[in-house]
Amino acid sequence: MDALSAFFTVFTDLKLLSLVALGTFAGVYIGAIPGLSVTMAVSILISFTFSWDVHPAIALMIGIFMGGVYGGSRTAILLNIPGAPSAIATAMDGYPMAQRGEAGTAIGITTVMSFFGGFIGIIVLALAAPSVSQFALTFQPRDYMLLAILGILLVGSLSGESLVKGIFSGAFGILIGMVGMDPLTFTGRFTYDLPLMQSGISFIAVMIGMFGVSEALAQLHHLDTPAIKQKITRIVPSFGTIKKYLPLSLQTSTIGVIIGALPGTGGDIAALMAYDHAKRVTRKPSRPFGKGAIEGLVAPETANNAAVGGAFIPMMTLGIPGDAVTAIMIGALFIHGLNPGPMLMVEQPDMFWFIVGSLVVANFFMLIFGLTGIKLFTKVVEMPRAVLIPMIMLLSIVGAYATNNSITDVYWMLAFGVLGYFMRSYGYPLGPVILGVILSRLLDDNWRRAIISEREDLGRFFHGIVTSPLSLILFLAVIFIFFSQTPLWTRLKARLLPARNEEAR
Amino acid sequence: MSPTDHDTEALQDEVTDLHEHARDTRRPGEAGFTILLLLASLFLLWSAYDISGFEALSAPGTLPMVTTLIMCITGGLIMLRTIKLPLISGETFGQNILPLALVIMAVLLVCYGLLLKPLGFLPTSMLFLTISIKLLWRQGWVKTLGVSFLVLVIIYVVFRIIFTVLMPSGIFPEAEMLQFFRNLIGGGA
Numbered sequence: 063m064d065a066l067s068a069f070f071t072v073f074t075d076l077k078l079l080s081l082v083a084l085g086t087f088a089g090v091y092i093g094a095i096p097g098l099s100v101t102m103a104v105s106i107l108i109s110f111t112f113s114w115d116v117h118p119a120i121a122l123m124i125g126i127f128m129g130g131v132y133g134g135s136r137t138a139i140l141l142n143i144p145g146a147p148s149a150i151a152t153a154m155d156g157y158p159m160a161q162r163g164e165a166g167t168a169i170g171i172t173t174v175m176s177f178f179g180g181f182i183g184i185i186v187l188a189l190a191a192p193s194v195s196q197f198a199l200t201f202q203p204r205d206y207m208l209l210a211i212l213g214i215l216l217v218g219s220l221s222g223e224s225l226v227k228g229i230f231s232g233a234f235g236i237l238i239g240m241v242g243m244d245p246l247t248f249t250g251r252f253t254y255d256l257p258l259m260q261s262g263i264s265f266i267a268v269m270i271g272m273f274g275v276s277e278a279l280a281q282l283h284h285l286d287t288p289a290i291k292q293k294i295t296r297i298v299p300s301f302g303t304i305k306k307y308l309p310l311s312l313q314t315s316t317i318g319v320i321i322g323a324l325p326g327t328g329g330d331i332a333a334l335m336a337y338d339h340a341k342r343v344t345r346k347p348s349r350p351f352g353k354g355a356i357e358g359l360v361a362p363e364t365a366n367n368a369a370v371g372g373a374f375i376p377m378m379t380l381g382i383p384g385d386a387v388t389a390i391m392i393g394a395l396f397i398h399g400l401n402p403g404p405m406l407m408v409e410q411p412d413m414f415w416f417i418v419g420s421l422v423v424a425n426f427f428m429l430i431f432g433l434t435g436i437k438l439f440t441k442v443v444e445m446p447r448a449v450l451i452p453m454i455m456l457l458s459i460v461g462a463y464a465t466n467n468s469i470t471d472v473y474w475m476l477a478f479g480v481l482g483y484f485m486r487s488y489g490y491p492l493g494p495v496i497l498g499v500i501l502s503r504l505l506d507d508n509w510r511r512a513i514i515s516e517r518e519d520l521g522r523f524f525h526g527i528v529t530s531p532l533s534l535i536l537f538l539a540v541i542f543i544f545f546s547q548t549p550l551w552t553r554l555k556a557r558l559l560p561a562r563n564e565e566a567r
Numbered sequence: 568m569s570p571t572d573h574d575t576e577a578l579q580d581e582v583t584d585l586h587e588h589a590r591d592t593r594r595p596g597e598a599g600f601t602i603l604l605l606l607a608s609l610f611l612l613w614s615a616y617d618i619s620g621f622e623a624l625s626a627p628g629t630l631p632m633v634t635t636l637i638m639c640i641t642g643g644l645i646m647l648r649t650i651k652l653p654l655i656s657g658e659t660f661g662q663n664i665l666p667l668a669l670v671i672m673a674v675l676l677v678c679y680g681l682l683l684k685p686l687g688f689l690p691t692s693m694l695f696l697t698i699s700i701k702l703l704w705r706q707g708w709v710k711t712l713g714v715s716f717l718v719l720v721i722i723y724v725v726f727r728i729i730f731t732v733l734m735p736s737g738i739f740p741e742a743e744m745l746q747f748f749r750n751l752i753g754g755g756a
Binding site: 110111113223224226227229230233234236237240244246247249250251252254275279282283285446447448449451452453455456457459460463464467469472473476479480483484487488489505506509510513514518520 | 590594597600601604611614615618619623624625626627628629630631634635637638641642644645648663664666668669672673676677679680683684688692695696699700703704705714718722726730731732733734
């Protein structure tokens with residue numbers, strides 16, 4: 063019963079309701095404007111909502127998250143520029159539709175299907191999270207440690223050029239998280255006897271630098287991307303159209319939830335896999351794929367919105383984020399004194415149901431804003447980057463300053479912005495850095511807890527891993543990811559799958 | 568260049584974060600960057616050893632040592648791989664990695680940080696927006712000043728008034744200005 067009332071908190075509180083609406087509205091536009099990303103928006107917003115109560119802050123950020131995932135699809139359809147990575151697959155068939163003058167239809171279907179996918183994701187989250195967190199209560203410290211490593215490794219291996227670069231980024235992130243006084247023994251770590259290093263590096267500064275300033279700097283290379291004007295016709299799709307694609311959307315939503323729930327994979331991968339799936343199962347597409355097939359829109363859009371609910375499962379129950387965006391959401395929960403993990407469901411189940419409720423509301427608002435306001439939208443998207451970039455930079459500075467009212471944080475932010483720019487330019491993924499920063503504490507604590515409980519004996523530690531099925535699976539998964547990057551594996555694969563290798567070439 | 572070329576370029580930039588395969592050429596400055604990262608990692612490894620040495624497995628310095636060791640190994644691998652690659656043709660450091668506009672923007676950002684406290688948020692931001700928008704957009708002064716002012720007003724209203732973020736007021740009589748507007752609204756009602 064408590065769960066139900068917590069779930070309906072957002073529905074009954076006008077202030078919260080309008081915050082979710084505002085967040086979703088902003089999210090749709092942020093996601094849509096090339097050069098602005100949800101990751102950027104949420105990391106800057108964390109600092110602004112720092113002094114707020116938990117409920118309004120979370121309501122606003124969930125709105126942005128939900129709206130942002132959807133928003134990327136609009137620019138993908140209208141301009142062939144995905145506003146977010148999760149909309150890359152949407153551009154493949156959405157833009158050809160717009161070229162035929164069917165932009166309105168494409169946007170309408172995308173919106174309704176995003177709503178549908180988002181809903182399935184939330185239902186799965188509500189049903190699965192309580193039992194997953196029950197299961198997670200049985201986890202040993204070493205399991206948490208392995209899960210954290212696995213999450214960073216997966217994000218590292220799926221983004222960027224190579225796993226080696228991903229691992230480097232992840233380790234670097236963990237290191238940033240360790241700077242400061244060690245909470246257990248109060249020994250300084252990487253402080254170099256400087257007072258300003260003792261409290262550590264604000265992870266908000268790192269986040270804003272890596273995703274705000276570095277992105278803005280990278281955008282300087284695309285200053286003169288011209289805006290393409292589109293005429294938009296009918297938007298709300300007919301019921302018949304929706305019914306026709308219902309079976310496919312159910313399948314692709316399922317893909318979305320599962321991919322979203324895996325650590326290290328988010329909406330972008332989910333969308334691409336769903337697109338691939340649709341291509342395989344659709345015998346007679348409305349048009350060939352890549353030339354404006356509606357199936358090619360339905361699949362990625364249901365999947366990337368379903369992945370939102372999926373991604374919240376490991377985030378809320380284990381405290382392990384799936385990708386950079388959820389890592390930042392975890393950061394937001396931390397800042398507001400919540401501790402995502404199995405204990406959250408035990409100690410503050412109402413918080414969980416509040417978040418589920420907010421997601422549902424955000425999903426409805428997404429549908430409303432998605433089907434309206436196209437005129438305004440085309441104006442906003444035409445905003446020149448030459449104005450947008452200085453604006454992002456200014457917001458990043460204000461954001462970095464606002465959390466602690468300290469100019470030091472601004473310098474940290476700028477330093478990480480410049481470093482992030484170079485890392486980006488040379489193919490180092492930035493997602494693992496943020497994941498590393500967020501998971502650093504969890505990794506450190508659990509490693510020490512695990513090794514102390516084994517009386518500082520590495521042999522006993524490994525014995526523990528081998529004898530527990532869960533630890534063993536996690537450990538093998540970590541080993542496998544490493545092994546899959548070695549030349550030995552490449553040779554083995556070439557021998558076992560010669561045909562596929564040919565195809566890849 | 569046709570608009571479609573631009574679009575593909577931007578699209579590819581977006582994909583960069585997702586599925587980039589190992590390149591067979593290196594970008595200008597990349598070799599130097601990998602060497603720098605390796606040197607930094609080695610220095611950090613030494614600092615990590617300095618925390619508590621090989622005292623115990625649960626000591627505060629153990630995980631930092633492991634982490635920095637991983638950074639050294641991967642950093643070394645990346646460096647070895649990178650320096651072997653041939654330099655990509657058609658790209659120069661000054662054009663594709665660090666063009667002048669980027670350097671200027673970075674300098675402007677640092678200047679912003681330096682001026683924020685003494686000058687205050689509103690004047691510094693106005694200065695920053697005007698200079699950077701003028702530089703990047705290359706439009707007339709009236710348009711530049713107008714847009715900068717508009718952007719500043721939006722940011723100020725949203726963040727100072729809605730989010731109540733306090734920024735240094737510096738030389739600008741911000742409190743008086745707010746009071747003036749409050750009186751205006753109060754008087755009008």
